[in-house]
Amino acid sequence: MPAAESLRAQQFRLAAHLRDPDGAAPPPGLEDRRLKIYRDLFYNSLQGLLAGNFPVIRKLLGADAWHVLVRDFYREYRCSTPLFPELPREFIQYLQERGDERGDPPWLLELAHYEWVELALDLSEAGLADASFDADGDLLAGVPVLSPLAWPLAYAWPVHRLSPDYQPTAPPGDATFLLVQRDATHKVRFNQLSALTFRLLQRISEFPDLSGGEQLRALAVEAQAADTDAFVAAGREMFKQLHADGVVLGTRIP
Structure with a gap:
């Protein structure tokens, strides 16, 4: 395999592992101690951003259910924008597509929208x-x-x-x-x-x-x-x- 393709394959495999450590093996030859640094860094950054935008949801769900929800989002959803301020909107899109079989509270999507809209209006360029x-x-x-x-x-x-x-x-x-x-x-x-x-x-x-x-x-x-x-x-x-x-x-x- 050409070097560029090999590197790309390794990057995709590493990304899949970071998204789903339990379901996707990392590229061979990487020490788990080093991988853990990246796993924690990526997840904690995402979780912290979402927690700051959806504090009521985090509080109502409790720590365990909140982390399960964030892990699901991190593992399953593919964001369409790299912009951090758009992450809450992407999270709402995920909740819309998530389905009802997960046992989420029935008010979860509307509460997420309610929490997001404050940020959306704060960032709006309208005047x-x-x-x-x-x-x-x-x-x-x-x-x-x-x-x-x-x-x-x-x-x-x-x-x-x-x-x-x-x-x-x-x-x-x-x-x-x-x-x-x-x-x-x-x-x-x-x-x-x-x-x-x-x-x-x-x-x-x-x-x-x-x-x-x-x-x-x-x-x-x-x-x-x-x-x-x-x-x-x-x-x-x-x-x-x-x-x-x-x-x-x-x-x-x-």
Whole structure:
């Protein structure tokens, strides 16, 4: 075998061993004491990065189950990017593909997304300068503009409440609606949303050319409101609060 091919084969065999020490033999002639240094270095680096991004999952699973999960990820998944900040996203992709036969908690994937989204918004390069809007525009007559730094989220599980003392085995009857937002000081914070507020924000993204008034009237139909005018009046106050909180920036400039 040519030297280059031989070296490549050794590298792949070493990589397979580092990923799965119990299932893949290392290249011949390497002292196990030296191999252990690399096994520990690679795994501990990966585990440390994931633990820093998913501290709640690590705490809820406990040390043993956490290390089993990380070992599974390390052994089975092939990341599509070499960038360390993208590793949490790759971990979520792995959980999506992992299947239900492993006995994982049913809330694991949603909790992972909830923990990841804080990092994602913190690293987002979006800014208010990217949006064109009239901050003083009439939010019902004009087309509302959402902040690119405010993301509405919906979960079947109450991910913000999970703790060692609260780990439900079935999702509650009502979904959990949250808003993750990055403020002017670059701090990321979460707030709970009502179902109606979440749906309004969702509709603005789904139907970006409708005025605020049109959004509210359509939402009144969805909600089967008995009094559309009263619903729209209450919706105006909702828009005022969203504008004050920086979630709705203003209206689109024609």
